[in-house]
Amino acid sequence: MGSLGRDLEINTNEKTSTVRDHTIDSDAPSSPTDHRNAVLSSFSAEEDKAVMRKVDRRFLLLIGLMYMLKNVDYTNAATVKVLQVGEPRNILKQLHMTADEYNWVQSIYFISYIVFEVPSNLILKKATPRNWQFRIIASWGVVLACHAAVKNKQGLYAARFFLGMMEAGLFPGLAAQLCSWYRSDEMGKPIMWMFGFQNCAGIVGSLIAYGVSYMNGLGGLSGWQWVYLLEGLFTILFAFVVYFTLPDYPKSPRSAKWLTPREQEYLELRLTENAPRTHDKAFDRAEVLASLRDPRTYSFCASQVLMNLGGYGLSWQLPTITTALGFAGLPRNQLLNIPPAAASVLAIIFAGWFLKRAYLTRPEFIMIICAGALSFFVILCTDVSKVAIYIGCIFGTMFYAVYFIPFWAWRSGSLIGTTGTAFTLAFQSCIGQVGGVVGPQLFQSKYAPDYKVSFGICAGAIGASWIANCFTWYLTWRNEKDIQRVRRLRIKANKEGAVFIGDDVKL
Known part of the structure; x- marks a missing residue:
C-alpha cells in the first residue's frame, strides 16, 4: 500500500516520446514499472483527456441506452398492470389473474435472472462483449415480443422466466468490460450514465404506456399487448446497433480502428494492477476461488440484497400506489410516475459530479444516501396524507436510485x-x-390499500443495509482511502498539465 504522504510524481522533463510520432524511446528501461512510467509520462494532461473523450464517445451514450432499454423492457410489467385498469381489456382481467398472482410475474423474472447471471458473464470474455451483448439484447427482444401472444397466467409466467434468462448478464457484463477501460476512481462516470438512463426508463416507459393506451383494441390487440409487441420489435432492431458499435477491449483488433497503438498501450497501463486486461485468459479458476474466499464478496452482496429488497418493492408497486392516490384518472395516471424518475436522474447526475471530485470516499457518501432512503421509507409506512405519500415515493425512489452510483x-x-x-x-x-x-x-393484497406493513419491512431492510455497508466499509477502508488519495493526486497533476505516474493504488 502506498504511503499517504508520498509526494506527487509528475513528469516535468522532456518527454521520452518524439514530438513527431510520439513513439517511446527505444532506450527506455525494460522493467514493467519503468515501461509503465515511460508510457504514462509521454502523455500530457490534454492527451489523456483526448484519449478518454474517445472512450467516452464510444461507450457512455451506448451503454446508457442499453441499460435504459433493459429497464423499460422489464419494468413494463408494472406499467401494463394499470393499463385500462378495471376495464375488460386490462391484463389482469384478460389473463384471469389476481393482484397477488401477478406479483409472481416479477419474481419469476428475477429467479431465472439469478440462475443464469453467472454462467452468462463467464462466457463474456470467450464470446467477446460485442457478440455476447448482441445475443443478449436480440434474444430478449424476441421473448418480449412473444409476451403479446400469451393467453393465460401460465403463459405469462413462462414468458417472464425466459425473459430473465435472456437478459441475464447485461449489466454485470457491461460493468466487467468497463473495468478494462476505466480506473476504479473513474467508474462513477459510466455508472452514472447507465443509472441515469435507467431512471429515464421510468419516464420513457410511462410515456409509451400513455401513448399506446390509445391503441387499445387496434387490430384486435389490447393496449398491454401492443406495449410488449412494439417494445420487443424495437429491442431487436437496437441489438444490431450494439453489434456494430460496441467496442471490446483496449487492445482488441476492432479497437485499432479508432485508437492508435500508443493509445491502446496507454489505456491499459493507466489501469491499476488488479484491473482486467485484453490478453488475460478467458477463464481462470484461481480467480473464481479467490473471490469465493473473499469476505468482501459476501458483505457487498448483503448490502445490495437488503437495499434491493426495499427498492424493488417500491419500484414494483409505484404505478399501483400513484394510481390509487387518485390524483389523475386513466390514462393520465401513467404520468404520475415521471416525477420520481426525473428526480432520480437529477440526483444521479449530481452523484457522478460529486464522486469525480473525491470530496468523500465512496462508503462515506453511501452512509448519507442510506440515511436519506431510510427516512423516506419510514414516511411511507406511517399515517400521513396522500401528498406526503407521493413525496415519499419521489424521494424514496430517488435515494434508492442514486445509491448504486457510489x-x-x-x-x-x-x-x-x-x-x-x-x-x-x-x-x-x-x-x-x-x-x-x-x-x-411483500405487497400482498391483505396489506392493501396503504401497504404500511410492506413498507415497514422495506424500511427495516434498508436500515439493515446501512449496517451491512458499515461492515463493508470496515473491510475496505484502507483501499478506499488509497483510491481517494490517488484520485486527488491525479486531479492535482491534471491541473498542472501532467499525468500522475506516482505510486498507484495497491489492493
Whole structure:
C-alpha cells in the first residue's frame, strides 16, 4: 500500500516520446514499472483527456441506452398492470389473474435472472462483449415480443422466466468490460450514465404506456399487448446497433480502428494492477476461488440484497400506489410516475459530479444516501396524507436510485483479473437480485390499500443495509482511502498539465 504522504510524481522533463510520432524511446528501461512510467509520462494532461473523450464517445451514450432499454423492457410489467385498469381489456382481467398472482410475474423474472447471471458473464470474455451483448439484447427482444401472444397466467409466467434468462448478464457484463477501460476512481462516470438512463426508463416507459393506451383494441390487440409487441420489435432492431458499435477491449483488433497503438498501450497501463486486461485468459479458476474466499464478496452482496429488497418493492408497486392516490384518472395516471424518475436522474447526475471530485470516499457518501432512503421509507409506512405519500415515493425512489452510483464504483475497486471481475460482478448481481424476487411478494393484497406493513419491512431492510455497508466499509477502508488519495493526486497533476505516474493504488 502506498504511503499517504508520498509526494506527487509528475513528469516535468522532456518527454521520452518524439514530438513527431510520439513513439517511446527505444532506450527506455525494460522493467514493467519503468515501461509503465515511460508510457504514462509521454502523455500530457490534454492527451489523456483526448484519449478518454474517445472512450467516452464510444461507450457512455451506448451503454446508457442499453441499460435504459433493459429497464423499460422489464419494468413494463408494472406499467401494463394499470393499463385500462378495471376495464375488460386490462391484463389482469384478460389473463384471469389476481393482484397477488401477478406479483409472481416479477419474481419469476428475477429467479431465472439469478440462475443464469453467472454462467452468462463467464462466457463474456470467450464470446467477446460485442457478440455476447448482441445475443443478449436480440434474444430478449424476441421473448418480449412473444409476451403479446400469451393467453393465460401460465403463459405469462413462462414468458417472464425466459425473459430473465435472456437478459441475464447485461449489466454485470457491461460493468466487467468497463473495468478494462476505466480506473476504479473513474467508474462513477459510466455508472452514472447507465443509472441515469435507467431512471429515464421510468419516464420513457410511462410515456409509451400513455401513448399506446390509445391503441387499445387496434387490430384486435389490447393496449398491454401492443406495449410488449412494439417494445420487443424495437429491442431487436437496437441489438444490431450494439453489434456494430460496441467496442471490446483496449487492445482488441476492432479497437485499432479508432485508437492508435500508443493509445491502446496507454489505456491499459493507466489501469491499476488488479484491473482486467485484453490478453488475460478467458477463464481462470484461481480467480473464481479467490473471490469465493473473499469476505468482501459476501458483505457487498448483503448490502445490495437488503437495499434491493426495499427498492424493488417500491419500484414494483409505484404505478399501483400513484394510481390509487387518485390524483389523475386513466390514462393520465401513467404520468404520475415521471416525477420520481426525473428526480432520480437529477440526483444521479449530481452523484457522478460529486464522486469525480473525491470530496468523500465512496462508503462515506453511501452512509448519507442510506440515511436519506431510510427516512423516506419510514414516511411511507406511517399515517400521513396522500401528498406526503407521493413525496415519499419521489424521494424514496430517488435515494434508492442514486445509491448504486457510489456502490458500483466502490465495488469495482476490489476486483481482480478478467475472470475474477466477471465472476464476482455476476455473483454479486445475482445475489442482489434476490431482493427483486422477494420485494414484489411483500405487497400482498391483505396489506392493501396503504401497504404500511410492506413498507415497514422495506424500511427495516434498508436500515439493515446501512449496517451491512458499515461492515463493508470496515473491510475496505484502507483501499478506499488509497483510491481517494490517488484520485486527488491525479486531479492535482491534471491541473498542472501532467499525468500522475506516482505510486498507484495497491489492493
